[in-house]
Amino acid sequence: xxxxxxxxxxxxxxxxxxxxxxxxxxxxxxxxxxxxxxxxxxxxxxxxxxxxxxxxxxxxxxxxxxxxxxxxxxxxxxxxxxxxxxxxxxxxxxxxxxxxxxxxxxxxxxxxxxxxxxxxxxxxxxxxxxxxxxxxxxxxxxxxxxxxxxxxxxxxxxxxxxxxxxxxxxxxxxxxxxxxxxxxxxxxxxxxxxxxxxxxxxxxxxxxxxxxxxxxxxxxxxxxxxxxxxxxxxxxxxxxxxxxxxxxxxxxxxxxxxxxxxxxxxxxxxxxxxxxxxxxxxxxxxxxxxxxxxxxxxxxxxxxxxxxxxxxxxxxxxxxxxxxxxxxxxxxxxxxxxxxxxxxxxxxxxxxxxxxxxxxxxxxxxxxxxxxxxxxxxxxxxxxxxxxxxxxxxxxxxxxxxxxxxxxxxxxxxxxxxxxxxxxxxxxxxxxxxxxxxxxxxxxxxxxxxxxxxxxxxxxxxxxxxxxxxxxxxxxxxxxxxxxxxxxxxxxxxxxxxxxxxxxxxxxxxxxxxxxxxxxxxxxxxxxxxxxxxxxxxxxxxxxxxxxxxxxxxxxxxxxxxxxxxxxxxxxxxxxxxxxxxxxxxxxxxxxxxxxxxxxxxxxxxxxxxxxxxxxxxxxxxxxxxxxxxxxxxxxxxxxxxxxxxxxxxxxxx
Amino acid sequence: xxxxxxxxxxxxxxxxxxxxxxxxxxxxxxxxxxxxxxxxxxxxxxxxxxxxxxxxxxxxxxxxxxxxxxxxxxxxxxxxxxxxxxxxxxxxxxxxxxxxxxxxxxxxxxxxxxxxxxxxxxxxxxxxxxxxxxxxxxxxxxxxxxxxxxxxxxxxxxxxxxxxxxxxxxxxxxxxxxxxxxxxxx
Numbered sequence: 001x002x003x004x005x006x007x008x009x010x011x012x013x014x015x016x017x018x019x020x021x022x023x024x025x026x027x028x029x030x031x032x033x034x035x036x037x038x039x040x041x042x043x044x045x046x047x048x049x050x051x052x053x054x055x056x057x058x059x060x061x062x063x064x065x066x067x068x069x070x071x072x073x074x075x076x077x078x079x080x081x082x083x084x085x086x087x088x089x090x091x092x093x094x095x096x097x098x099x100x101x102x103x104x105x106x107x108x109x110x111x112x113x114x115x116x117x118x119x120x121x122x123x124x125x126x127x128x129x130x131x132x133x134x135x136x137x138x139x140x141x142x143x144x145x146x147x148x149x150x151x152x153x154x155x156x157x158x159x160x161x162x163x164x165x166x167x168x169x170x171x172x173x174x175x176x177x178x179x180x181x182x183x184x185x186x187x188x189x190x191x192x193x194x195x196x197x198x199x200x201x202x203x204x205x206x207x208x209x210x211x212x213x214x215x216x217x218x219x220x221x222x223x224x225x226x227x228x229x230x231x232x233x234x235x236x237x238x239x240x241x242x243x244x245x246x247x248x249x250x251x252x253x254x255x256x257x258x259x260x261x262x263x264x265x266x267x268x269x270x271x272x273x274x275x276x277x278x279x280x281x282x283x284x285x286x287x288x289x290x291x292x293x294x295x296x297x298x299x300x301x302x303x304x305x306x307x308x309x310x311x312x313x314x315x316x317x318x319x320x321x322x323x324x325x326x327x328x329x330x331x332x333x334x335x336x337x338x339x340x341x342x343x344x345x346x347x348x349x350x351x352x353x354x355x356x357x358x359x360x361x362x363x364x365x366x367x368x369x370x371x372x373x374x375x376x377x378x379x380x381x382x383x384x385x386x387x388x389x390x391x392x393x394x395x396x397x398x399x400x401x402x403x404x405x406x407x408x409x410x411x412x413x414x415x416x417x418x419x420x421x422x423x424x425x426x427x428x429x430x431x432x433x434x435x436x437x438x439x440x441x442x443x444x445x446x447x448x449x450x451x452x453x454x455x456x457x458x459x460x461x462x463x464x465x466x467x468x469x470x471x472x473x474x475x476x477x478x479x480x481x482x483x484x485x486x487x488x489x490x491x492x493x494x495x496x497x498x499x500x501x502x503x504x505x506x507x508x509x510x511x512x513x514x515x516x517x518x519x520x521x522x523x524x525x526x527x528x529x530x531x532x533x534x535x536x537x538x539x540x541x542x543x544x545x546x547x548x549x550x551x552x553x554x555x556x557x558x559x560x561x562x563x564x565x566x567x568x569x570x571x572x573x574x575x576x577x578x579x580x581x582x583x584x585x586x587x588x589x590x591x592x593x594x595x596x597x598x599x600x601x602x603x604x605x606x607x608x609x610x611x612x613x614x615x616x617x618x619x620x621x622x623x624x625x626x627x628x629x630x631x632x633x634x635x636x637x638x639x640x641x642x643x644x645x646x647x648x649x650x651x652x653x654x
Numbered sequence: 655x656x657x658x659x660x661x662x663x664x665x666x667x668x669x670x671x672x673x674x675x676x677x678x679x680x681x682x683x684x685x686x687x688x689x690x691x692x693x694x695x696x697x698x699x700x701x702x703x704x705x706x707x708x709x710x711x712x713x714x715x716x717x718x719x720x721x722x723x724x725x726x727x728x729x730x731x732x733x734x735x736x737x738x739x740x741x742x743x744x745x746x747x748x749x750x751x752x753x754x755x756x757x758x759x760x761x762x763x764x765x766x767x768x769x770x771x772x773x774x775x776x777x778x779x780x781x782x783x784x785x786x787x788x789x790x791x792x793x794x795x796x797x798x799x800x801x802x803x804x805x806x807x808x809x810x811x812x813x814x815x816x817x818x819x820x821x822x823x824x825x826x827x828x829x830x831x832x833x834x835x836x837x838x839x840x
Contacts, residue, residue: 277667284671297681311682319675326667333664377681377690 003068006056007147010097013049013104014137016042020107020130024123028195036119039126040111046133047104054101057146058088067153070094070146076159076576078547086170087160092294092310093146095173099290100136102174102181103129110185117206124192125185132184135317143310159576162548168228175221176248180286182214183251186258187283187325190276194328197335199276204266207279209634211262214282215255216630222248223623234582234597236517236611238619241390243298246369247289253362254282257355264348268340268413271348273333274355280325285362287318298373343415350408357401364393402455402506405499406462410469424469428461443514452510459503463496494633498626505622511592511615521605527558531612533594534558540598540606548572550583553598553606557587569598569608590617699808699816704734705798709788713770715777720762720786726814731840733761733833734808735784736796738768739776741804747823751783754829759837762786766804767793809833811840 020042027035060068061084064077074091075084083090089098107129114122140146164170189207193199225248230238239245258278264271292298295311342348368385375381406428410421436454443449468474470488471481518530527536538554552570556563567585574581587594593616599607684690708721725732735751737744755761763784765773770789777784790796799808802821809818818836820828 273664280667291678295682297678297685311685312679315675315678315682319671322671323668323675326671330661330664330668334661373681374677377684378677 002056002059003065003147003149006053006060007145009049009053009056010137010141010145010147013046013053013100014134014141016046016049017130017133017137020046021127021134022130023127024130025127028120028123028127031120033119036123039123039130043104043107043111043126043129046130047101047108050097050101050104054088054097057094057097058085060147061085061088064157066155066157067149067151068146069148069150072150072154072157074160075157076547077156078576079160079165080546082167083160083165083170086167087164089173090160090164090170093140093144095177096136096140096144096294097146098174099177099181100133100140102177103133103136103184106181106185107133110188114206121189121192121196121203124195125188128188128191129184132188132321135320139310139313139317143313159547159574162572162574162579162581163232166228166232168224169232172221172224172228175217175224177221179214179218179221179255180251180289182210182217183255183279183282183286185210186214186279187321190279191325191328193276194325194332197332199265199272199336201266201269204262204264204269204275207275208259208262208266211255211258211279211282212630212634215252215259216627216634218248218252218255219623219627219630222252223620223627226623227620230616231584231586232581234584234609236515236595236597236609236613238512238616241368241387243369243373244289244293246365247292249365250362250369251282251285251289253358253365254278254285257358257362258282260351260354264340264351268342268348270338270340270342271352272336272338276333276336277329278355280322280329284318284322284325287314287321291315291318292369297377298369340414342413345411345418346416347408347411347413349416350404350411353404354401354408357397357404361394361397361401364397365390368393399451399455402459402502405502406458406465409466409495409499410462425462425465428458428465431461432458439510446514449510449513452506452513456503456507456510459506460500461503463500463503466499467493467496489636491633491636494629494631494636496629497632498629501622501625501627501629503622504618504625508615508618508620508622511618512613515611515613515616517609517611519607519609521602522608523605528608528610530610532559533564533612535596535608535610537606537608540601543570545572547576548574548581551598551601551606553596553608555585555596555608555610557594565594567594567596569596571598588617590621591615593617699800700819702816703814704808704810704816705795707795707798709764709790709795712765712773712787712789715770715774715787717782717784717787719788721788724786725762725810728760728812730760730812731837732810733759734764734810735761736764736766736790736799736801736804736806738766738804739772740768743823744776744805745780747805747807747825748780748783750824750826750829752781755783755785760785763788764795765789765791766796766801767791807833809836809840 020039023035023042024039027033027038057070060071061075062081064071064075064084066072070091070093074094075087079087087094089095107126110122110125110129114125117125186207189203189210193203222245225245226238229240230236258275261271261275261278265275291311291314294314297311340348368389372383372385375383406425407418407421410424432454435457436450439450439453440447467485467488468481470492471484473481476484516531518528520528522528522537524537524539527534529535534557536556536558538556540551540553543550543552550570550572552568555567555569557565557567565587567587569585570583572581572583573579582597585596591614593611593613595611595613597609599609601607681690704722704725706722709719711717711719725734733751733754751761761783763786765787768789768791773789805823806819806821807824808816811817817840818833820832824833
């Protein structure tokens with residue numbers, strides 16, 4: 001009964017989405033206020049229907065209803081309640097339902113918070129969002145119905161992949177989806193602008209918060225996934241250049257470019273065509289990620305079911321939205337006339353440089369991810385593109401990017417001179433150089449990590465210099481500067497904090513460049529040494545969990561004769577799924593991680609792998625700071641309060 | 655920039671997206687027809703004759719051993735299976751090998767890094783699918799074949815060329831979807 005209700009609500013959402021597409025778009029075209037006004041309630045209705053549908057599915061998971069195929073395939077009665085709930089979206093069908101639910105949530109948010117939008121623009125945005133919903137709801141209902149029944153019901157489910165039974169991973173997809181779907185909103189704004197044939201400062205102001213929110217969520221989601229890989233997979237790494245990881249990085253990179261170019265549209269009414277194009281590509285990349293994960297065309301640890309039929313459907317959707325948007329773009333973008341002109345050396349120029357570099361990195365990741373697939377599928381060539389390619393190809397692009405991101409924010413708009421900016425950054429350059437030399441000496445002359453530390457110091461220092469400059473710290477004294485700091489726009493704080501986050505992240509990456517690891521078979525009582533610590537295996541014993549049994553090692557970490565940590569890595573065996581997982585033990589003091597993994601046992605000895613990872617937590621700390629900066633910028637007064645007013649066409653904004 | 659080149663530039667994304675779409679469609683199509691499998695570990699041996707080798711018999715098995723020359727002498731498709739008694743996935747794939755043997759398809763086995771008495775015990779317990787059986791206790795011939803681990807299975811066609819390689823147990827699905835169509839053609 002509940003399953004049928006959920007299915008019905010899903011079908012209802014499709015009908016509402018159809019109406020949400022047709023009525024407001026027609027209304028905007030014929031300037032019919034009633035038709036345009038229908039968009040908002042329809043978007044709300046669609047959201048409620050999908051929320052009900054999702055709640056039904058969650059209920060089926062919680063009561064472990066084994067007459068529902070999706071529950072049977074992905075859940076089990078012995079699973080802890082938390083993972084029954086998160087298991088709702090731990091599979092293809094459920095995660096797709098979550099995807100459309102978040103999309104509908106964004107539509108509802110546009111209709112609730114977008115009251116100050118011009119009604120035609122709002123109607124068109126809602127119409128385009130409705131059209132995206134239609135496609136994905138059709139896909140869900142046709143190929144991936146989560147409410148399919150199975151008869152006769154089996155006694156119990158087959159269990160969720162134990163690797164997914166983790167709270168970090170449970171939160172990873174929803175965060176990513178908010179990011180992906182957020183780009184659906186900027187896409188809808190871009191399409192609406194193309195239909196209207198105008199992009200102005202007001203448009204930039206509405207698009208910016210959406211691209212910021214999407215970017216912040218995507219940052220957090222990617223970081224969470226990377227953190228999970230670090231502590232759950234037990235390989236000691238944090239980023240593997242896996243095709244699906246790359247698929248989430250692509251929209252993030254384009255989103256980063258979009259975030260910056262939208263500022264230029266808002267402040268200077270330039271880069272309009274380019275920003276529209278980025279908004280389309282950002283959503284295209286999100287769809288591409290969806291396609292790659294769910295069609296099985298790539299070999300990855302992440303992918304869902306291998307189903308070329310589903311792949312075909314998503315490809316059709318991807319082509320429909322993307323080709324449609326690009327054709328509209330080719331047809332209408334002629335009309336976008338830039339009003340703000342700027343010199344190459346200026347804030348705008350710096351943002352163009354940022355865009356070029358970020359898009360080049362995107363191209364590298366894009367080619368490296370897809371080339372092996374195309375070579376294999378179309379030409380029968382087996383090529384392997386691994387971390388060495390990505391590292392080598394992106395490094396020369398990241399270096400100028402980090403150089404420029406320090407200088408850009410200090411440049412004035414329109415026309416700038418490089419020299420005064422360099423003068424204001426001289427102490428930051430000294431700091432970076434000192435960092436380089438110190439790191440070189442401390443690490444035993446490892447050049448690459450030292451370069452990383454230098455850039456970390458450079459970027460963080462420049463973010464501080466930017467704040468010092470804006471508050472006039474060196475001119476008016478500390479007390480006055482402090483008072484001014486409170487009055488700075490939150491967007492300025494957000495930008496500086498996000499940039500500093502990049503620096504923290506760079507320091508973490510550089511630190512991990514100095515990581516050590518060691519592997520040995522130890523009998524209880526034996527020990528090995530790594531990074532100035534002695535690691536002694538005390539015992540290995542059996543422990544029993546709610547739905548697993550485990551072998552757990554106890555390792556004492558000894559420094560100068562004192563036990564400083566006791567670590568208990570374990571290897572879990574999930575009988576229902578017939579699968580092993582490793583539970584890494586990590587001890588951190590924020591400056592370094594001690595990391596231990598237990599492997600197979602043989603002849604009374606256990607294989608123990610230990611890692612010493614300097615500054616590892618800074619990677620995720622940096623990402624969190626970046627997301628926080630994005631959030632702070634989102635809370636800017638300009639976004640919260642002022643209803644942006646459209647300047648009549650042709651007028652020059654003051 | 656002239657109007658025409660600007661127009662062409664604006665059309666570039668359409669072209670790029672269309673080309674990408676066609677490429678993805680082709681990849682999906684080949685995946686459906688089985689020509690492309692992203693999970694396949696590449697083998698340098700596909701399309702080549704097997705390396706030259708001779709191997710001794712598994713003592714007391716009463717099954718004749720085979721070498722490279724015997725593979726060519728069959729005159730039809732042969733399945734070559736590297737296995738060991740200590741390998742758990744080998745037990746999983748065993749029923750599929752038995753089925754092929756019952757259907758009269760020649761399955762040649764190579765016992766890899768296995769003691770003859772252990773190999774024999776395995777075959778007595780589970781049944782013998784092998785028409786010919788050799789022993790590669792040092793594992794040297796397996797290196798020449800590029801064996802990844804046991805079980806690993808090769809299909810040699812009637813011309814004596816390796817057409818297919820699979821690392822891991824042959825499940826009923828692999829048998830039906832991958833091996834059978836190839837056997838029909840080989």
